[in-house]
Amino acid sequence: MSCTNPTCFFCTMKEQNIVIRRSGIKKCFKEILSIDEQERVLILSTLWKISMNQPEDPEFPSLGIFKCMVSLLHKSINDKSWVLDGQNIYIPYYAAHIVGSYTMNSFDFAEKAVESGVIPPLLDLLRGKISWVEQRVAVRALGHLASYDSTFETLAVHEEEVVKLTMRLASRCCELVYNEFVAIKDTNLRVNYHKNLITRGVGGLEMENRKAEEWAGQIQSWSLHLLNCFAIRGRSLDLICNQDFLKDLSSMWGGLVNHTSPSGIGLIRILCYTQIGRTKVSESKEVIECICNLSRSSDDWQYMGIDCLLLLLHDMNTRYKVLEIASFHLLDLIELRKLGERCKLGLKISKALLIDFKKGKSSTKNPEIDRRLKEIWVTKVDKNRRERSMCDEKFEEKTVLVNLIKQQGNHSFWLGDIETAVKKYTEGLKLCPLILRKERIVLYSNRAQCYLLLNDPDLAISDTTRALSISKPTNSHAKSLWRRSQAYYMKGLAKESLMDCLMFINAFVTADKGKHAKIPYYAVHMIRKLMDSTWFFASAKLKLSNETNSSSDCNSSNEEFTKDELAGLYTILEEPGNRKDNDATKREVNRYGKKKDSFMALSI
Known part of the structure; x- marks a missing residue:
């Protein structure tokens, strides 16, 4: 039916004469x-x-x-x-x-x-x-x-x-x-x-x-x-850096629905670029713990957590307020090479931790921190230097010995002697050349499995993080992801556990190369529990x-x-007909495996 309203907006929109059309629209707006x-x-x-x-x-x-x-x-x-x-x-x-x-x-x-x-x-x-x-x-x-x-x-x-x-x-x-x-x-x-x-x-x-x-x-x-x-303009920092709000910020998570938003950590990082922001953030133990947990996760914003810690460590006014907890977490990341487009992150972490380290002397009043800093020095400097001068014959000898010790550790594990297995894997890691990344990943991951059985999630997280840091690409070793997911779950850190579990499933499916792999039932069960949490x-x-x-x-x-x-x-x-639902809301896993597979067992 033809419209009889001379001022009809929709008829005006169809007007071919652009002058009449624009005049009609303008009048409609008024x-x-x-x-x-x-x-x-x-x-x-x-x-x-x-x-x-x-x-x-x-x-x-x-x-x-x-x-x-x-x-x-x-x-x-x-x-x-x-x-x-x-x-x-x-x-x-x-x-x-x-x-x-x-x-x-x-x-x-x-x-x-x-x-x-x-x-x-x-x-x-x-x-x-x-x-x-x-x-x-x-x-x-x-x-x-x-x-x-x-x-x-x-x-x-x-x-x-x-x-x-x-x-x-x-x-x-x-x-x-x-x-x-x-x-x-x-x-x-x-x-x-x-x-x-x-x-x-x-x-x-x-x-x-x-x-x-x-x-x-x-x-x-x-x-x-x-x-x-x-x-970002340095405005209202005193208001934004309110301690209660900073705690709220640390728990604001983009999650699966808004997976493109850095959420709370994005604002915390902006604050850490300012003196007042670093001071306020360093005064909140809860916020620092959240940042540290993020830095050892497979979350897309892991690098933001690392950035915040580096900014706090480079500021001498905040360095010693966060060094104890930051060194514990960042120690596991010193071999991290690439994270997204960021390269040599492990080197930057090591330099930040070793700013005032003096070989053979105590650089802090905390012996545990000194031990961690010494471990970084040994790994990044001393051991690297020795291995570069190692002859081929010595290298082969060490490789054979490491594999033998690993097999002894595996044997002890299957006999139920978990403490002895831990000692063997530790011995293997001390001997293993840094260049043997695959062997070290297995040793770290196997020792993490032992720590899980010994009910020590902190050490399990540490070892799996080290394994994931040297995996290629980063955070891709499936068994380490699954084990760290379990460890985070034991500690009540549901978000970190969920991200690792999702990454584990992704690695599991990728490794199968599209051959219709069934996702292990225990991973599906974990996902369902974590999605609620x-x-x-x-x-x-x-x-x-x-x-x-x-x-x-x-x-x-x-x-x-x-x-x-x-x-x-x-x-x-409300929405145009061609708008699509957010793909991120479709990530819930609904495929089950028939039995618990070898991912619960040790690496080979």
Whole structure:
């Protein structure tokens, strides 16, 4: 049917005459508040799709789309009855999202947006004037505006409030989304427009929960990005370096849902580039332990943990605050050659640890630290020097002797004499030339298996890390990954255990070269347990279950809108039809092996 509305936005979009078309669009933007409510939401939905798919197209920004969005945001925030009328509740979400999409990659668009006055209404949304769904898109848009120097300065007028609000949102978003959405088991009691935006109006409880987890992770990631924009400019460091927030940061993990975001460790590394940041980080034992655990993991951000420790060790004001724990962890990484695109990491670690080491003399007041530093010196300098001058005959003799000692260790292991096996593997490692990497990997990994049986996860982690550091490529030796995963599980470090278990499965499948290998059942079982422990909402669920009164489960940041007022609204599709679900959410393993295979046994 032909449209009879002379000011119809969709008809204007089809206009062939570019002058008439642009004039009509501009007029529509100016008169957006007087348009019929249902048509207005459809227009916003269309603009949202266009902004997502064509964020660098200058047409709409040049015709006043930002002033249009500002007028809609102000109306939504200040006129409660209007925003709750029909489908208007969707408007603040779409308006803030459109601002964020157009300012994502364009400095010119960002300046236009700021000149149009987008910052005040976005701040109102960040304050929680409506709900967490609007906070999500507000912090995203503000993060893009903070990425450019000139628009950052305009936002920085509200610096203290923005930083405090964003820190709070980063720390609370998990609990906020869980309490106000995921914990509500009856889908009919969930806020309708939240469900519709999250799942595009389709899918049941499982789909809603999965997408809510993804959105909560995005709130945290975009909050950290906004804080990064301040920290990287040396702004508000005293606020960001609050000890409680640093502890929260150390537990913020990109995980499987937001696997491209460095999360908390990314911001901690930025802070470690500053004097005040290094001082504050070094004062928190909990944060240092988290960084150290990350440095000995197979997480994609392992190198960031190493970077933080190196920065702390090179600063003489923080060096001796972290040396004891850092030397214990970094000692296992001194032979690390390559990690991603970073080369000679082991050499950098050794130099950082040996800055003030003096051969034959105590360089610290702690004999254990001196022992570790001496071990680094022996491995990286003395043993290397001796081996370079070793003749071929002596080298062959040592190789034969090492293999014999390894077989003796294996024999003791199978007889159940684990302590003797440990001694044999240790003897073999002392004799084994550094160049025999494969033999040393086996000795380290076998000794780690013994330590697991002796219930010593710390030594097991140390040995498996050494084996993984000299494997090619790094972190690829399957049995060491599995053993370290078990050791981390014994220590209650679920995230580190999960990453190693996933890497083990990957190595297992890769080694089979696509011959339809069945993943060992014990690895699948471990994955299932760890996925529950590392679920983004795990801590929020535990906290809620421990509360004596869960009936007050409402949005503490919602100053103007209640759940009842937000509920019972219409369905609007939020995502474009061609958008794909995050592949990272499909990593759960569901194939079982029939029996426990040789990966539980020693290496050959």
